[in-house]
Amino acid sequence: MAAKTKTEKKVSKIDIITYYMNHVLEHEHKPKSVYKFAKDHKFEEKDFYKYFGNFEALREEIWESFFENAHTLMSQNEEVEHYSSREKMLTFFYTFFEILTANRSYVLYVIEENEGQLNNLKQLKGLRRHIKSFAKDLIEDDNDEKNYSFLKRNERIYSEGAWIQFLFLLRFWKDDKSADFEKTDVAIEKSVNTIFDVFDNTPLEKVFDFGKFLYKETMK
Structure with a gap:
């Protein structure tokens, strides 16, 4: 020793x-x-070893700490408690990507190191669990307020959709060259509103608008 x-x-x-x-x-x-x-x-x-079993556990903890920081910042704002689920999801993504931007060099290193294969990236396992749980809680709160079962949203599908949405936004943010990542903010707003609109069975104008936005940005 x-x-x-x-x-x-x-x-x-x-x-x-x-x-x-x-x-x-x-x-x-x-x-x-x-x-x-x-x-x-x-x-x-x-x-x-008091904190981590190996480097893989440490790398996973980094992403979880990004989530925890975003969640803590949201919790410190007393107004957030009175937000709708849609507003809470928007606030979370805005806050989370501000934290990613503050650590952009490291996040880009991880993405490039893994050649953009985020779907199978082990170190995102804990973050995936947190984001899905956060989304599930939001939908549970909404469902508790609905009197009829046919109006309730599918919590499992929505939570998985929130994770897929995050992966899309992460890739978008990675390639965003706009000042202060303004286009990422637009993508967050459009994607969150679109998902909630779909679940609420509202008109699909926003879905079409979001699709045009993605096509335009992808083809540039």
Whole structure:
């Protein structure tokens, strides 16, 4: 067992996450081992394992922390509690993508490292669970207010749709070259409104409008 040196320090989960994100951006590759990673950042290897079983668990935790930060920011706004489900979903996506933008270099590194194959990316597993659960809770709240079963939305289908919607928005945001990612904001608004309109069986003008928007942006 390696002896503790004077240079070793206690670290938090956030410290380790920050060290990891900085490492991959500065070196353009993942750390070779937990031992070397801990040594380079002057903390004990055992402290890594207090929070993570391996690097894959750490990478998954990064995406989950993005969700938790967005959810916390929403919760701190007392007005959000009185929002409709549609408004809550819009607020979540706006907030979440602001957090992604603040960490854009790391997120792009992950996407490019995996050649854009986000559907099968293991490190998104925890995030997928959180987003689906968030969407499911919103629909459950709406369904509780409906008196007739035929008016209620399918929670499973909607939650899965919310995840697919997120993957689309993530790819859109990745390629967005507009100032302050304004087009991503438009895509969020149109996609969320379209999904809710479909579930509410409202006229399909917005679906058509959204389809034209996607076609226009894809063909550029």
